[in-house]
Amino acid sequence: MAADTPTELPRRFLPDFLLLSLKSRDRSYGYELCQAVQAMGLSADLAAVYRSLRTLQRRDLVDSSWQPSDSGPDRRVYVLTDTGRRAAAESARELARIRDGLTAALVEFDVTSPVP
Amino acid sequence: MSTDPTAPKSQALAALYWRSEILQVMYWLRGEGFGDVVDPGLIERFLGVDAAIGMTYLDRLADEGYLVRDGDWYALSQFGLEHGASEFASSFSDLTKPTHGECSDDCWCHASVDEAEACLAHRLQHGSEHDHDDGL
Numbered sequence: 001m002a003a004d005t006p007t008e009l010p011r012r013f014l015p016d017f018l019l020l021s022l023k024s025r026d027r028s029y030g031y032e033l034c035q036a037v038q039a040m041g042l043s044a045d046l047a048a049v050y051r052s053l054r055t056l057q058r059r060d061l062v063d064s065s066w067q068p069s070d071s072g073p074d075r076r077v078y079v080l081t082d083t084g085r086r087a088a089a090e091s092a093r094e095l096a097r098i099r100d101g102l103t104a105a106l107v108e109f110d111v112t113s114p115v116p
Numbered sequence: 117m118s119t120d121p122t123a124p125k126s127q128a129l130a131a132l133y134w135r136s137e138i139l140q141v142m143y144w145l146r147g148e149g150f151g152d153v154v155d156p157g158l159i160e161r162f163l164g165v166d167a168a169i170g171m172t173y174l175d176r177l178a179d180e181g182y183l184v185r186d187g188d189w190y191a192l193s194q195f196g197l198e199h200g201a202s203e204f205a206s207s208f209s210d211l212t213k214p215t216h217g218e219c220s221d222d223c224w225c226h227a228s229v230d231e232a233e234a235c236l237a238h239r240l241q242h243g244s245e246h247d248h249d250d251g252l
């Protein structure tokens with residue numbers, strides 16, 4: 001459930017979120033990807049999203065092109081490459097492992113209920 | 117000179133590099149609906165590591181006709197717009213994708229002999245290969 005004040009998505013996970021977001025929607029734009037993070041009750045800096053997308057592209061995980069528009073300026077559209085799809089699958093596994101580890105830790109420390 | 121491991125250390129390439137970086141940010145922001153006139157602080161956030169160095173090129177780009185200065189803010193000129201998407205995709209692809217591996221794949225030492233010499237001097241001075249602050 002989303003908190004009132006969004007928790008900032010740790011930067012370490014931003015590339016994973018971007019890969020998975022792109023996998024789920026085939027193609028997207030920078031601001032739209034930022035909003036996808038916010039829809040999960042988290043926040044991400046658009047500048048960090050921009051830089052992360054460029055890094056993913058340098059690593060051939062993401063491809064992009066300028067999409068002309070009749071009603072506004074050209075917009076950069078991003079898609080996953082085949083390598084990016086495999087990386088997204090690995091990101092999903094990695095995030096699940098982290099989730100399971102954190103869940104186990106919270107149970108171990110008896111903090112599964114919200115702290116007042 | 118720049119301490120950004122990803123940025124070029126030679127003057128000529130540095131100017132090309134920052135021109136490309138700044139125009140790409142402004143073009144990208146424009147496409148995302150942030151408007152034509154951009155606060156330098158916003159540009160600085162998008163440039164990332166060593167942005168302060170890049171910011172020193174804003175007025176130079178205005179002088180060269182790529183940007184228009186409006187008080188403390190900057191906008192892409194028509195000339196700057198014309199150097200938009202296709203220009204970035206073609207002209208800078210070789211610079212943004214170095215190919216051989218004495219340093220890390222992203223290092224500017226692959227771009228030219230001058231840059232390789234500047235990079236080597238930088239590494240000797242700092243005693244290690246470059247690292248990249250890109251969140252990956």
